Amino acid sequence: MGVIQKSGSPYHRQTQGKIERFRQTLKKWLALQPAAETIDDLDRQLARFQHIYNQERPHRALDRKTPAEVYTSLPKAAPVTSSEQHWRVRYDKIDDVGTVSLRYESAMRHLAIGRAHKAKHVIILLAGPEVMIADVTTGELLAEHTIDPSKNYPPKK
Structure with a gap:
């Protein structure tokens, strides 16, 4: 289907800006939470963070919309089938x-x-x-x- 996986360069932070910013936000959020005592507690905290980050927290880069709002508002790409050849x-x-x-x-x-x-x-x-x-x-x-x-x-x- 012409899909190519591309990865960023390891140890090259300039190509990893979005994920570095996300990790910084996650670390700051976790630091404000009570320390998780078990893996299940940590899983619940991470699930809560994921919900807040994607569903509740507006992002400046997204015109103060949540990632979920932006994702659901855009048309989705699909593979081209032989009958839809471009x-x-x-x-x-x-x-x-x-x-x-x-x-x-x-x-x-x-x-x-x-x-x-x-x-x-x-x-x-x-x-x-x-x-x-x-x-x-x-x-x-x-x-x-x-x-x-x-x-x-x-x-x-």
């Missing part, structure tokens, strides 16, 4: 060695069209990993590719 359209020019470059899954891909087509203006249609490249003036289909994420130079069909 097409990306790009206009480009074939370079001197007969390729066009585009970004797919956060990496540059170089698609071979052929030196015979160098300097032609093209329209590039992308639907997921499927790519079609056509001459913009004639509509002639010049190349089709299926991008393999493990390769920067996918073979032409």
